[in-house]
Amino acid sequence: MRQAAPRPVRRIIVAIVAVLTVVATSSGCNVNDSPEEREDSNAVAAQIQETLAQRPEVVEVKVTYQNNISASAVAGVTITVKAGSDMEPVIEEAVRLLWLSTLHPLGVIRIGANEVEAKQRGIDRTINPTGADKAALEQKYGPRPPE
Numbered sequence: 569m570r571q572a573a574p575r576p577v578r579r580i581i582v583a584i585v586a587v588l589t590v591v592a593t594s595s596g597c598n599v600n601d602s603p604e605e606r607e608d609s610n611a612v613a614a615q616i617q618e619t620l621a622q623r624p625e626v627v628e629v630k631v632t633y634q635n636n637i638s639a640s641a642v643a644g645v646t647i648t649v650k651a652g653s654d655m656e657p658v659i660e661e662a663v664r665l666l667w668l669s670t671l672h673p674l675g676v677i678r679i680g681a682n683e684v685e686a687k688q689r690g691i692d693r694t695i696n697p698t699g700a701d702k703a704a705l706e707q708k709y710g711p712r713p714p715e
Contacts, residue, residue: 609633609671613643616665620645623661625653627684631662633671641675648684655681655691663695667705672715674698 610633617631628648635641645662649655659679666677674697682690695701697712706712 605635609635612669612671616645616662616669619665620647620658620662623658625649626658635673641673642678643671643674643676644678645680647679647681649681651683651685653683655683659691659693663705664709667697667709667712670713674712 613631613633617629620629630646632644643666647658677695679693
């Protein structure tokens with residue numbers, strides 16, 4: 569029969585696990601968490617958002633970039649277009665702008681597009697720029713800018 573570890577040993581183990589958890593959480597596990605990098609990323613996302621907002625079919629657009637413990641290297645775009653508009657050109661432009669941006673790392677691109685006052689769900693797309701979709705993106709838009 570196996571005996572439980574003595575209380576002092578268990579306390580030490582619990583303390584070590586707690587310290588490692590705090591360190592991993594506060595360091596972001598090697599993700600972009602410096603204020604300067606966050607500011608730069610937010611500025612790039614804002615510029616992409618502004619560019620997309622200038623399209624005549626776009627009613628509303630929100631571009632975000634997160635690189636933290638809960639969302640590692642994720643760019644998100646939510647687009648609302650005028651009723652009857654073709655969403656594909658806007659989606660393609662969003663993907664192109666993100667791909668060619670200086671957002672690094674870029675692990676996932678999530679796009680949601682819908683028409684104003686739509687009664688049904690629009691388009692939801694997830695793109696993997698470092699895996700399955702990388703070759704197609706490189707072929708279509710060229711290489712990503714260096715970090």
